[in-house]
Amino acid sequence: MKQNDSKDVAGTSGAVLSAKGKNKDEMASLEVAEDSREAQWTKPSFMGSLFMGKLRTQDFMPFFDQTEEDKKIGDEYCAKLEKFLLENLDSDLVDETGIIPDKVMKGLADLGAFGMKLPKEYGGLELSQANYLRAIALVGSHCASTVALLSAHQSIGVPQPLKLFGTPEQKKKFLPRFSAGAVSAFALTEPEVGSDPARMSTxxxxxxxxxxxxxxxxxxxxxxGAIAEVMVVMAKSPPKMVNGREKTQITAFIVEKNMPGFEVLHRCRFMGLAGIQNALLKFTNVKVPKENIIWGEGKGLRLALITLNAGRLSLPAACVGGVRQALKIQRAWGTERSQWGAPVGKHEAGANRLAQTASKLFAMDAMTFICGGWVDRGTHDIRLEAAIAKIYCSETAQNLLDETLQMRGGRGYERATSLRARGEKPFPVERMVRDGRINLxxxxxxxxxxxxVAREALDGHLKVAGAVLNSRLGIGTRLAAAVKAGLFYAAWYPWQWLAPIVDFSFWPRFAGNGKLGKHLRYCKRTAHKLARTLFHLMALNGPKLEKRQLQLIRITKIGSEIFAMTASIGKAKKLGTKEAAELSDLFCRQAKARIAENFKAIRSNDDASIRKVAAGALSGTYEFLEKGSVRIG
Ligand SMILES: Cc1cc2nc3c(=O)[nH]c(=O)nc-3n(C[C@H](O)[C@H](O)[C@H](O)COP(=O)(O)OP(=O)(O)OC[C@H]3O[C@@H](n4cnc5c(N)ncnc54)[C@H](O)[C@@H]3O)c2cc1C
Incomplete structure (x- = not known):
């Protein structure tokens, strides 16, 4: 089955299938999540196909490349931006004072940084996604607070949803203001509502x-929120009756800071990102004109999800920028610091850090920019790949930053301003570790x-077999669905076993890829194994699979590693150099080991014991372990 041409079967969502044993709140949350997801796949999805056993190497080969003209635009813009950052933005001072100075805000506005993706007709720079990501990576390598300001404004703040879903009037009214430097924000989270927006109370x-x-x-x-002129605010508008049932409506409103009843209650402070103007906001009888609804009533969460498909790429791009800087620091310190008769970068433990950072940075960069390329060409559905790039790059970057701190020894823990004050190079590793943590x-x-990602991985199967399990459907419909599903699996399942044998027995696949060919062959074989494993998990657990989060996360991790491997091979092939092949080869070798570990843990794990001990820990069974610590709260 093609991931991109399947028709959604009403009522086959995981939420509806597994109503048994769920409380009302849980059902409401799942229903809102299901209603908000994009049910259709109108374009090919690399990951969607992968989870069904198909490795689409054509998505990476040839690897996306910017046109010469687009690259020139990006080169020129990034050169101007870099000069501005070096001359005007002291990121350590931002960290110390908690303020991004006005001259920086103005300079960024003059550079068009608040309208990078907006069309020229509204005064924007109309940068391609690739150039936007290059700019974000550049700022991210220098000042995380500033990149958070630009990214929150551009990835999910008002400009992008308006660009995608705004009426001509809304675009004309608001977009030129952003191009001129007005800052925007996105307000979804509430004190009682984080990951689960269904229970929102606004x-x-x-x-x-x-x-x-x-x-x-x-x-x-x-x-x-503390400085935004305009923001997107998500709120519950009156519910609608759909098929005799009340449906929660979450709607996106454009709110201006000068509307009476809007207040900034408190500026929040964090372990990092000291310069962000992040706030607790209050809305008291704020009168918002009807024309300020974006897209339509009840479409707020779907709007956020669609906007974030591409918007979410800002974050991995910023992580790529941070790790580029970390590699520079590791190289400098690894060469100049000698202990026990050799530079610390030459002792095998230090050398390992350099190798890990270089090879993983190569893959992170490839994953992020291939997604950017797909956005620019409009060829792919990137909802899964962007989510994976976000998870993978934020987690990998945080780990690599921590390793950079370790390599710097005591200096890794010392503030850059303190290092500078006593005459040492002010490498800001301590700040980078603090700033990067939020990305997860x-x-x-x-x-x-x-x-x-796991929910979407199951989508292909739910579309084939979901109706069979759905007790809300009539027996006739379920029987018809069972016959259809039976026919599908009679061909699909044996092929997941046979394909690796048939594919590789008669001719050496991917021979034109040098030593990376073997890794591609592995990815192709493993795609079938992943699809089989997912199918087995579904068959074994039925609707309860949704509760087996550790297994689902392992499935996501395996898929993510295959995406990262394929992206890194595609990039290495495009560059065609020995160095690129070396980096990709090391990355792939290590990714294979991580994949093997996850498959092993899917087969044999301690999940049942984990559940038992966790339940005990939560209910206070092990309270004795806490004795001897000072009372908190
Ligand atoms: C610096 C900063 C900037 C932010 N910027 C914005 C912004 O601009 N706009 C905005 O609207 N929000 C913003 N947020 C909020 C941010 O998006 C939320 O913190 C995030 O969505 C998680 O929500 P929560 O913190 O309430 O965690 P919770 O939802 O309470 O989750 C707590 C933990 O439980 C886990 N968890 C929750 N549900 C499940 C589940 N079903 N299964 C498994 N694990 C689960 C979570 O992964 C997490 O580890 C910001 C937060 C910070 C700290």
Whole structure:
């Protein structure tokens, strides 16, 4: 079955299938999540096909390349941006003072940095996605607070949703303001509502004259919220009756800071990103004109998800920028610092850090920029790949930054300003570690995004077999679905076993890829194994699979490693150099080991014991372990 041409079967979602044993809140959350997801696949998806056993090498070969003209635009813009950053933005000072200075804000506005992706007709720079990501990586290598400001504004703040879904009037009214430097924000999270927006309590009631919505509620951790002129606010508008049942409606509103009833209650402070103007916001009877709804009533969460498909790529790009800087620091320190008779980069433990950083950076870069290329060409559905790039790059970057800190020894733990004050090179590794940690949490935590990927991985199967298991459907419909599913699996399942034998027995596949060919062959074989494994898990667990999060996360991890391997091979092939092949080869060798570990853990694991001990820990069975610590809270 092609991932991109399957028709959604109403009522076959995981949420509906597994209503048994769920409480009302859980069902409501799942239903909102299911209603918000994009059910159709209108374009090819590398990951969607992979989970069904098909490795689409054609997506990476040839690897996306910018046109000469587009590259020139990016080169020129990034050169201007870099000069500006070096001359004007002291990132250590931002960290110390918690302020991005006005001259930096103005300079960025003059450089068009708040309208990088906006069309020229609205005064924007109209950069391609690839050039936008290059700019974000550049800023991310220098100042994480500034990249968070630009990314929150551009990836999910008002410009992108308006560009995609705004009316001509909305675009004309707001977009030129952003191009000129107005900052925007996105307000979804609330004190009681983080990953699960169904229970949001901010409300939007229609006014008596029917011209306005009246917003009431509180929004937490809104990046740029303290300085934004305009923001997207998600609120519950009146529910709708659909098929006799009340459906929650979450709607996106454009709110301006000068609307009466809007207040910034508190500027939040964090372990890193000291310069972000992140705030707790309050809305008290804020009158928002009806025309300020983006896309339509009840479409708020879907809007956020679609906007984030490409918007989420800012984050891996910023991580790539950070790790580029980390590699530079490792190289400098690894060469100049000698202990026990040799530079620390030459002792095998230090050398390993350099090798890990270089080879993983190569793969992170490939994953992020292939997604950017797919966006620019409009050829692919990137919802899974962007989510994976976000999880993979944020987790890998954090690990590599931590290793960089370790390689710097005591200096890794010392603030850059302190290093500078006593005459040493002010490598800001300590700040980079603090700043990077949030990337595993914002725009979807690693857990939530992994489960999102797993949900989509199951989609191909749910579309074939979901109706069979759905007790809400009539017996006739279920029987017809069973026959159809039986026919599909009679051909599909044996092929997942046979293909690796047939494919590789008669001719050496991917021979034109030098020593990377063997890794591609591995990816192709492993795609079938992954598809079989997922199918077995479904067959064994049925609807309960949704609760086996550790297994689902392992499936996501295996898929992610295959994506990273294929991207790195595609990039190495495009570059065609010995060095690129070396980096990709090392990355692939190590990715294979991680994949093997995950397959092993799927077959044999301690999940049942983990569940038991976790339940004990939660209920206080092991309270004795906590004795001897000072009371908190
Ligand atoms: C610096 C910063 C900037 C932010 N910027 C913005 C912004 O601009 N706009 C905005 O709206 N929000 C913003 N946020 C909020 C951010 O998006 C949330 O923190 C994030 O969505 C997680 O929500 P939560 O913190 O409430 O965690 P919770 O949802 O309470 O989750 C707590 C933990 O439980 C896990 N978890 C939750 N549900 C499940 C589940 N079903 N299965 C398995 N694990 C689960 C999570 O992964 C997490 O590890 C920001 C937060 C910070 C700290």
């Amino acid at each position: 409300t939007a009631k229609l006014s008596e004259d029917g011209n306005h919505y009246i917003l009431n509620g509180t929004k937490l951790w809104c990046t740029n 949490i914002v725009e979807g935590t690693s857990d939530i995004l992994s489960l999102f």
